[in-house]
Amino acid sequence: MVNNALAEMLIRFKAIEFGDFTLASGAKSTYYVDVKTAVTRPELLSAVAESVASAYDFDVVAGVAVGGVPLCVATSIAKKKPYAIIRAAEKDHGKKSLVIGDVKDKNVLLVEDVTTSGGSALHGINVLRAAGARADRVVTVVDREQGAGALLAAHGVTILPLVRISELLNR
Ligand SMILES: O=P(O)(O)OC[C@H]1O[C@H](OP(=O)(O)OP(=O)(O)O)[C@H](O)[C@@H]1O
Ligand SMILES: O=C(O)c1cc(=O)[nH]c(=O)[nH]1
Structure with a gap:
């Protein structure tokens, strides 16, 4: 599923910035x-949530902090199903659970905001599986088409982009 309305809103809200960036994976990027x-x-957040809620069934929708948190909360409300949050790293105080x-x-x-290498999404899947969940799908708002699909596929996970970067850059 690729969503033209979401792509149009991402452009309108200037979600793509050009410059010199270092990404979470350590890779460099010009955008x-x-x-x-x-x-x-809120109009973009609710459009993302409605897209995910109408297209996919699930018991629980989860997001990796920080980027996945508003997405999973909004989708949970749209679908009337519970959400879960996955910490990026364990805390050294309070409850230890990820x-x-x-x-x-x-x-x-x-749900992920952006997928590049897929490392963050795979962390989320591994934590969910270790906690006893069945987790084999990742919805990403924007897939940068830089390896996440292959990495996730190697772990039995399907990536489901709402928008692909090629569609945003070619507009
Ligand atoms: O596919 P990957 O190579 O893992 O890159 C994508 C991840 O990187 C960004 O998160 P970041 O690590 O910047 O953390 P944040 O959500 O806390 O800002 C983004 O929100 C994704 O989670
Ligand atoms: O790979 C990343 O860290 C990354 C790339 C990008 O375009 N946006 C983002 O939030 N993270």
Whole structure:
């Protein structure tokens, strides 16, 4: 599923910035897709949530902090299903769990803001599986088409982009 309305909103809200950027994977890039800032606009956040909720079934929708958090919360409200949050790293105080929310034996859909290498999404999937969830799908708002699909496929996970970077850059 690729969503022209979402692509148009991402452009309108200036989610793509050109410059010199270092990415989470350590790779360099001449552009950055700032979905985190763009989804602070409620019309885009609710459009993403409605797209995911109408297209996919799940018991729980999960997101990796920080970028996945507003996405999973909004999708949870749209679908009337619980959400879970996955921490990027363990805390050294309080409860040690990397997952907030009940995912054991649940069919969990992971949502990501951007996928590049797929490392962050794979971390989310691994944490969910370790917590007893069934997790084999990642919905990403923007897939940068730089390896996430192959990395996730190698771990039995399907990537489901709402928008591909080629569609944004070729507009
Ligand atoms: O596919 P990858 O190569 O893993 O890159 C994509 C990830 O990088 C960004 O997160 P970042 O690590 O910047 O953290 P943040 O969400 O806390 O800002 C983005 O939000 C994705 O989660
Ligand atoms: O790979 C990343 O870290 C990354 C790339 C991008 O375009 N946007 C983003 O939020 N993260």
